[in-house]
Structures are given as structure tokens and as C-alpha cells.
Amino acid sequence: MTVKKFKLWLAPNISKEEEWLTEMSQKGLHLTKYRFFTYHFEEDPTKSYTYQIDFRQGAKYDYFQLYKDAGWDHITEVIGVFHYFRTESTNSEVKKIYSDNQSIQDSYIRMRGFYLLIFILFLVSQIGALTSWSGWPRYIVIGVDVAVIVIYLHLFYVFNKRINFYRKL
Amino acid sequence: MAKQPEAFLPLSQATYYILLSLREVRHGYGIMQDVEEVSKGEVNLGPGTLYGALSKLEKQAVIQKIYVQEDERRKYYELTKLGKKVLQLEYNRLKSVVENSGELIKEMEEK
Numbered sequence: 001m002t003v004k005k006f007k008l009w010l011a012p013n014i015s016k017e018e019e020w021l022t023e024m025s026q027k028g029l030h031l032t033k034y035r036f037f038t039y040h041f042e043e044d045p046t047k048s049y050t051y052q053i054d055f056r057q058g059a060k061y062d063y064f065q066l067y068k069d070a071g072w073d074h075i076t077e078v079i080g081v082f083h084y085f086r087t088e089s090t091n092s093e094v095k096k097i098y099s100d101n102q103s104i105q106d107s108y109i110r111m112r113g114f115y116l117l118i119f120i121l122f123l124v125s126q127i128g129a130l131t132s133w134s135g136w137p138r139y140i141v142i143g144v145d146v147a148v149i150v151i152y153l154h155l156f157y158v159f160n161k162r163i164n165f166y167r168k169l
Numbered sequence: 170m171a172k173q174p175e176a177f178l179p180l181s182q183a184t185y186y187i188l189l190s191l192r193e194v195r196h197g198y199g200i201m202q203d204v205e206e207v208s209k210g211e212v213n214l215g216p217g218t219l220y221g222a223l224s225k226l227e228k229q230a231v232i233q234k235i236y237v238q239e240d241e242r243r244k245y246y247e248l249t250k251l252g253k254k255v256l257q258l259e260y261n262r263l264k265s266v267v268e269n270s271g272e273l274i275k276e277m278e279e280k
Contacts, residue, residue, distance in 0.1 A: 054217055062197070062244040063220060069198035069243075070216040097217035100183065106221055 003029055003041040011111055012158040014053045014082075021051035022089075031084060033076050049086040052097045055111045057081050070095065081114060105166035112159040119152045172229065174254040178262055185263075186212050187222055188248060188256045194235055196243035197223065231255055 009017045021031050021039075028045035052072065056063060057080075064074050071094035072085035087094045098104045129141050180188070183204070190203035200223075201214050214222075223246065226232045231252040237245045248256065 056220075061242055065242045066197035066220055067216045069196075070201060072216060095213050095215045097215045099213055099215035099218045102181075103215075103218040103221050107217070 001043045002032075003043060005039045005041065006037055007039060008037055010155060010158060011082075011115060012108065012155070012162050014055070018051050018053055021084075021086075022049070025049040025051065025086070025089070031075060031086070034078055034084065048089040050089045050094075051075075051084065051086045054083045054085065054097055055081055055107050055114070056083060057110070057114065059083060067097075072097065101166045101169045105163055108159060108162045108166070112156065112163070115152070115155060115159070119156075122148065122152075172251075174251055174258055177229075177231065177255045178259055180255070180259045182208075183212055183214060183218070184222060184226070185256070185259055187214075187219070187226070188231070188252055188259075191232060191246055191248045191252070194237070194245050194247045196237075196240070196245050198243075200246070226252075 007020075024031070024039075024041060026048050028043055028047070029041035030044060030047060030049055031039055031051060032042045033040035054067075067074065067085055071087045071091060073087065075084045075086050077083050085097070098107065126141070126145050130138065130145075133141055186204040186208050187200055189207060190200045195203065197216070197219055201216070201219055204212050204214055223232070227234065227246070230249055232246045233249050235245045235247050237243075
């Protein structure tokens with residue numbers, strides 16, 4: 001049986017998302033797919049998995065093979081950059097994806113760069129939108145833009161907090 | 170211009186063991202296993218950490234990919250000339266650190 005759950009996360013909170021997915025799995029609900037902010041779970045009370053999410057652009061066959069060799073099965077991906085892996089919780093020999101703080105920090109830096117690029121593309125696209133509208137529609141565009149900019153600024157604030165946290169360790 | 174081998178020192182413990190594992194041609198998981206064995210379990214690499222380290226070392230031309238026909242799903246690596254030099258220099262550095270301080274540390278322990 002498939003169970004669906006709608007949930008939103010901020011990208012820098014992937015470790016909370018991992019914990020949540022692992023807890024769901026302990027309850028017998030195992031992630032199989034994530035589409036349009038909806039998690040698809042398969043029910044099987046006899047199993048329990050640990051989940052980890054890795055941000056990686058341009059991942060190719062050798063990347064997936066290395067993770068597989070190390071005991072992590074690729075389950076699903078989001079926009080081609082967030083990769084969801086799992087391993088059986090009883091498998092204590094399997095190592096966490098990142099074994100030092102430097103590489104955790106590197107992954108947040110890569111993530112921040114990715115969102116920065118999207119943010120810049122968004123800003124450029126809005127120049128066109130603002131000049132092509134006039135009168136009250138322009139105020140709607142401005143309102144939406146301000147909301148999006150606030151969300152992005154918050155996102156970068158959280159990214160920087162994470163990166164600084166791992167820098168100090 | 171390529172970086173001088175001296176510019177890579179000191180290496181992190183993980184990087185040192187990764188380079189050491191490439192005394193033979195290996196793929197990623199082979200490196201993970203060798204590092205764990207040679208370091209007697211002191212260094213455990215996660216796949217994400219290793220993948221990042223390999224990409225970086227390859228970009229720095231310390232290691233290079235090598236095509237292995239029988240296994241097309243994995244990437245295999247070997248040390249470059251520069252990589253061999255870096256490993257040798259780091260070994261010498263660590264050795265002299267231990268040699269230079271060995272007697273003094275012993276004296277401190279005896280006090």
C-alpha cells in the first residue's frame with residue numbers, strides 16, 4: 001500500500017529531513033518517491049531503513065555505483081541534484097555518507113552556490129516581468145517578488161549558519 | 170602552471186591514506202576498503218567524503234582516471250607522477266617529525 005504525505009522543507013534542513021524519513025521507516029513507512037513536495041511511502045512493518053540525502057550536481061554512473069558498493073541504495077532524486085539513499089538500519093557496518101565535517105561543509109557550500117544561481121536567474125527574469133506590466137498588475141508582481149526575495153534571503157541566512165557551524169568545529 | 174608537490178603538504182590523514190591506497194590501481198570502494206585496512210580502522214571514509222576527495226585530487230592532477238574495460242560502471246584511479254612525489258614528500262615529513270621529537274616525547278613520559 002502506498003501512503004502519501006505532503007511536506008515542505010528548506011534545503012539546508014536536509015539532516016532534519018533525513019531524520020524524519022528514518023523515523024517514518026521505523027514506523028514501517030519507507031520512502032520510494034518524492035514528487036511535487038509529496039513523499040510516497042511503501043508500507044512494510046518488517047523493514048527499517050536509515051535514510052541519507054546527498055546534494056550532487058552532474059552525478060553519473062560511477063557516483064551511484066560507489067554509494068551502492070558502500071551499502072547505500074539510491075531511491076529517488078529531486079530536480080536531479082538531491083539524491084535520496086537508504087540502507088537497512090540493522091546494517092551497522094555501513095558508514096555515513098560524510099565521514100568528516102569538512103565534507104559536510106563542502107556539501108552545504110555546493111548547495112548554496114546552486115541556490116544562488118537560481119536566485120540570480122529569478123532576479124534577471126523579473127526585470128522583464130516588471131517592465132512589461134503596468135498599473136495594478138505591476139503591484140502584484142512586486143508583491144510576489146518581495147515575498148520570494150525574503151524567502152531566499154532567509155534560505156541564504158540558514159546556509160551561512162550551517163557553513164559557519166561546520167567551519168568552527 | 171601546475172602546483173609544486175611541496176604546496177600540497179601537509180596532507181590530511183584521510184588524503185594521505187587515499188594516496189597510499191593508490192599504490193595499486195583501485196576503484197572508489199576498493200580505496201575505502203584499503204584505507205580502513207591499512208589505517209587499522211583509524212580512518213573510515215564515507216562514500217560522499219571519498220567522492221568529493223577524489224574529484225578534488227583529480228582536478229589537482231594528483232591522481233588520474235584509468236579506463237578498465239572489464240568494469241565500465243566504476244571509475245578506477247592511479248597516482249600521477251605529481252601524486253607519487255606528494256606522497257613521498259609527506260612520508261618524509263611525517264617521518265622526520267616523529268624522529269625529531271621521539272626522544273623528547275619519551276623523556277617527557279619518563280618524568
